[in-house]
């Protein structure tokens with residue numbers, strides 16, 4: 001069993017795959033939107049707090065847990081967290097920890113990806129629309145609405161993306177995913193650097209009063225009074241963004257880490273993943289959409305809002321368009337650039353497509369691994385079953401208004417909840433000393449001792465606050481029936497799946513129920 005399991009072929013491949021996993025639409029679309037909606041520089045303060053006290057610790061925890069599970073042939077959270085919880089609990093109690101964690105992970109990889117894949121599909125479509133100039137003689141806002149209304153077109157670009165994903169995942173980890181990311185990730189960085197470089201030399205393209213510098217200032221000058229007046233909201237947003245952007249609380253970092261050898265470094269590699277993602281987020285992501293939108297604000301924002309000042313204008317862009325920041329505001333910018341805009345538009349959307357693809361592939365692989373390891377379904381067949389799951393779960397995204405936003409709101413909550421189980425199971429029940437030892441097994445760096453209390457005490461406290469805050473609103477008002485049903489069904493299926501997979505593999509010790 002141990003010999004047969006696929007492994008990353010090269011260190012570089014592993015790091016690029018993990019970076020690809022983390023770097024996604026979150027870096028280039030969600031991050032600028034969150035910054036714009038949360039007072040610019042006000043957002044960056046809790047953002048870095050959450051990164052340092054929560055993001056980095058949970059990243060390490062997930063790498064450790066994943067490599068540990070892989071040692072026993074598991075790439076999913078159910079059996080992995082069962083084994084870790086068993087260090088403190090009797091098998092039958094540990095079973096429940098595995099069931100809850102496995103349920104949260106598998107339902108997330110279905111729910112999140114079911115709409116994420118549609119966003120990735122939009123990006124494919126918009127690369128095409130940019131290079132062909134399809135939206136150049138129209139109002140980009142109307143064009144976007146029409147595009148979403150044309151379901152055949154939506155499914156065409158979604159389908160192209162999905163078929164490529166199915167093929168890549170079907171080829172396996174080292175022969176599939178690793179090879180694909182080795183091409184896509186360098187291209188992604190090149191595209192992002194081209195765009196950010198262009199922004200740096202852009203200056204004031206349409207109006208001397210509006211310069212890219214204003215955008216940089218908006219992001220980088222801490223706005224303490226805004227933060228003071230909106231502390232809770234901004235903190236929630238910042239924590240949510242850290243989880244989302246680092247792909248934490250999903251099970252997919254563990255899944256990728258499960259294809260490591262038992263003595264492969266996790267400490268430095270985990271930190272490298274965070275660093276590569278943050279470079280792509282605050283440096284590259286922070287230097288594209290917002291400064292571009294500021295420089296072109298007179299073309300995007302209504303005159304009366306413009307008159308109120310720069311941060312108001314940016315807040316307006318964030319508030320008004322939300323996700324449309326990328327798909328409607330920026331197309332306005334590309335149109336204003338004339339024919340160079342076709343090229344820059346295509347580069348922007350291809351960048352999004354690569355970023356989204358290499359994240360979606362991780363969720364895709366989680367489910368394929370689940371079918372493979374728990375249900376003995378061959379990868380070459382499982383990959384098409386997963387295709388079918390995403391096709392079905394993508395239907396409400398396309399056909400039910402508001403469903404995607406509600407699913408997304410719930411996802412932010414569930415990510416945070418699963419991260420709490422990361423700490424409970426993979427640190428506390430696994431036992432903090434075991435965890436610390438595992439973290440340093442084969443490690444290429446030593447984590448300073450003062451980080452231990454951060455992982456043990458500060459991280460879980462920081463997690464509990466947003467969890468409580470989010471749950472109230474969600475269950476109270478946000479969710480409507482289609483989203484509720486999807487969530488309940490996915491949780492139930494996830495629980496059943498994890499239960500049987502653990503039962504099947506560890507029947508004997510569960511029978512005896514003695515501390516191991």
Ligand code: PHE
Pocket residue numbers: 021022023024025026027112243244245246247248250252359360362363
């Ligand atoms: N981290 C990815 C991004 O920034 C999104 C993602 C979240 C992917 C959770 C998988 C799981 O876009």
Ligand code: NA
Pocket residue numbers: 022023024026027244245246247277
């Ligand atoms: Na990210």
